[in-house]
Amino acid sequence: MDELSLRTLFHGALDEVAPPKPWLATAVREELDRRRVAVRPRRGFRFAKPAVQRAIAAVLVVLIAAGAAAAAIAIYEHRHNAVPVIPAPGGPVTRACGNDGNSVRMFDKNVGWRGTERTTDGGRTWRNVSPQAPAGSVKGPGAFCSLDPNVAWATFSTGSVPYQPTRMVLMSTHDAGQSWTQDAVIPVPWTVSWRINFSFLLDFLDLQHGWIFMEYATNPVQRRVYATSDGGRDWSLVSNAPDLGLGNLAFDCSQTGLMFNTPQRGWLTWGCSSGFGDTQPSGAQVIATTNDGGRTWAPVQLDGMPSGSDWICDATSPIFTGGNGVLQTRVNSFSLWIRVMASGGSEIQSPLRLTAVALGHRHGSITAGP
Amino acid sequence: MATQPASLAAIQAAKAGDDAAFERLLEPLLNHAYRLAAGLLHDHQAAEDAVQEAAFKAWRKLSQLREGSEMRPWFLAIVANQCRSSMRSRWRSTVGFEGAEPAIEASDDEVVARVELRRALRSINQDQRLVLVLHFYLDLPVGEIAPIIGISPRGAETRLLRATNELKRRMEAHRGRT
Numbered sequence: 379m380d381e382l383s384l385r386t387l388f389h390g391a392l393d394e395v396a397p398p399k400p401w402l403a404t405a406v407r408e409e410l411d412r413r414r415v416a417v418r419p420r421r422g423f424r425f426a427k428p429a430v431q432r433a434i435a436a437v438l439v440v441l442i443a444a445g446a447a448a449a450a451i452a453i454y455e456h457r458h459n460a461v462p463v464i465p466a467p468g469g470p471v472t473r474a475c476g477n478d479g480n481s482v483r484m485f486d487k488n489v490g491w492r493g494t495e496r497t498t499d500g501g502r503t504w505r506n507v508s509p510q511a512p513a514g515s516v517k518g519p520g521a522f523c524s525l526d527p528n529v530a531w532a533t534f535s536t537g538s539v540p541y542q543p544t545r546m547v548l549m550s551t552h553d554a555g556q557s558w559t560q561d562a563v564i565p566v567p568w569t570v571s572w573r574i575n576f577s578f579l580l581d582f583l584d585l586q587h588g589w590i591f592m593e594y595a596t597n598p599v600q601r602r603v604y605a606t607s608d609g610g611r612d613w614s615l616v617s618n619a620p621d622l623g624l625g626n627l628a629f630d631c632s633q634t635g636l637m638f639n640t641p642q643r644g645w646l647t648w649g650c651s652s653g654f655g656d657t658q659p660s661g662a663q664v665i666a667t668t669n670d671g672g673r674t675w676a677p678v679q680l681d682g683m684p685s686g687s688d689w690i691c692d693a694t695s696p697i698f699t700g701g702n703g704v705l706q707t708r709v710n711s712f713s714l715w716i717r718v719m720a721s722g723g724s725e726i727q728s729p730l731r732l733t734a735v736a737l738g739h740r741h742g743s744i745t746a747g748p
Numbered sequence: 749m750a751t752q753p754a755s756l757a758a759i760q761a762a763k764a765g766d767d768a769a770f771e772r773l774l775e776p777l778l779n780h781a782y783r784l785a786a787g788l789l790h791d792h793q794a795a796e797d798a799v800q801e802a803a804f805k806a807w808r809k810l811s812q813l814r815e816g817s818e819m820r821p822w823f824l825a826i827v828a829n830q831c832r833s834s835m836r837s838r839w840r841s842t843v844g845f846e847g848a849e850p851a852i853e854a855s856d857d858e859v860v861a862r863v864e865l866r867r868a869l870r871s872i873n874q875d876q877r878l879v880l881v882l883h884f885y886l887d888l889p890v891g892e893i894a895p896i897i898g899i900s901p902r903g904a905e906t907r908l909l910r911a912t913n914e915l916k917r918r919m920e921a922h923r924g925r926t
Contacts, residue, residue, distance in 0.1 A: 379916060384884055384912070385884045385887070387861055387862065387865050388787075388865065388880075388881075388884035388885045389884075389885065390858065390861075390862055391861075391862035391863075391865040391866050391869075392783070392786060392787045392790075392866075392881070392885050394862065395786050395787075395790045395791065395792060395866070396782065396783055396786030396787070396792055396795065397792055399782060399792070399796060402778050402779075402782055402796065402799065403775045403778050405796070405800065406774070406778060406799065406800055406803045407771055409800045409803070409804070410767070410771070410803060410804060410807060411767075413804050414767065414807070517860055517864075540856070540859075540860045540863070541860070541863055572863055575867075632871060
């Protein structure tokens with residue numbers, strides 16, 4: 379899309395959310411008049427003589443410079459003492475297989491998936507192995523999940539209006555995309571409007587056990603979890619509560635993952651610094667877990683995570699090796715690594731010295747340390 | 749989109765406490781400020797609130813406007829920061845826009861494209877969203893964007909390029925398979 383087209387699109391798209399307000403100047407003037415009565419700024423007020431001001435300024439400069447130097451030294455030491463993650467022999471890595479189609483998942487040094495594109499030469503070239511879109515496909519949310527080099531699932535929005543799907547069609551391949559089968563048609567349980575975010579996530583633990591998560595960002599939010607134990611042909615609603623019992627946790631935030639590391643234990647994570655709205659999460663809770671296959675869910679309150687209106691939080695879907703895993707959280711721009719246990723429990727590992735590129739992109743297994 | 753620089757005398761009068769002078773300086777900037785806020789918040793009422801709040805802060809901070817500085821980039825920076833605070837602290841209903849549904853005369857493809865843009869814009873980080881709205885919606889060149897976001901023109905150009913690429917990538921990602 380060239381610059382002119384993009385600019386035209388911006389004007390069209392944002393003019394819809396910015397109807398003209400000819401009364402704005404009057405409204406601003408009236409509001410200023412109202413507030414000025416209560417408060418008058420103290421312009422030009424001096425609380426000390428110029429010489430004293432210069433002395434205070436000099437002290438502040440010295441203190442700030444010392445603090446900056448200390449921070450620089452700490453950053454230097456951290457970076458140069460980082461322990462690279464090394465692959466451990468054997469041992470499976472369990473991570474969410476679902477993504478939005480843009481993340482790369484390599485199964486060995488040559489073979490991997492990026493949505494419905496596949497590489498066999500380590501990512502140098504990619505081949506589109508997408509299935510034929512089912513009848514009634516419309517633009518809208520979709521999900522993709524690759525379990526191994528040959529097995530993958532993909533979903534399509536279907537309906538009559540873009541971004542207002544009435545049903546999600548699930549397709550699968552067991553031969554690296556050479557052929558696809560339509561496995562199931564899952565009705566969307568709400569009449570969705572394109573104005574309100576509707577999200578769809580997919581995860582498969584193995585060839586039989588899979589889960590679907592749907593979220594419709596009305597207020598209160600509506601959420602559903604479905605499960606299959608036959609590889610995706612039959613799905614049943616497993617969640618008990620219309621909001622999974624999570625209330626408005628991570629309201630209107632982007633989902634970062636649905637992940638089950640056992641048939642019973644699953645994780646939902648959200649990112650609230652890049653959501654579909656500008657809504658702050660409740661405290662710092664952007665992680666929820668289930669211990670009964672998706673029937674009931676509970677938020678995870680991580681010890682040491684800040685709460686309050688000034689903190690925007692993100693969490694990644696966890697990655698497990700055996701009984702332990704890690705996930706990354708971000709509080710505003712500050713990262714925290716969390717060690718999580720497959721059976722429950724978590725602790726902040728700070729600093730967790732990893733080379734981040736190793737997580738999720740190395741084949742075999744990973745060892746998180748120290 | 750050039751504007752007449754505010755006269756030095758008008759700014760000095762406003763700094764000296766002439767409220768009417770301040771309002772005369774501010775009024776030509778309000779439309780840009782509202783469009784900026786609406787582009788960042790996607791809510792016309794929230795945008796109006798942000799502009800009013802920013803106007804009050806500008807009145808209180810007018811003494812900080814340097815001699816010879818343009819008022820527009822200074823005020824738009826205040827508006828952008830106000831929008832950032834609003835996004836951090838505000839609970840909002842996600843139920844579409846308030847008021848009547850806008851008349852849509854465009855074809856379906858255009859409607860879809862606009863939805864995709866707004867979704868992609870909302871999913872992008874605030875710094876990138878700001879530079880995109882300033883350039884593609886307020887039609888400001890890089891030279892005028894730089895002082896608003898407080899970086900060099902070269903830095904603004906780089907940020908704009910990255911933001912544009914990221915926006916296009918997200919718009920592609922939001923599209924379903926067809």
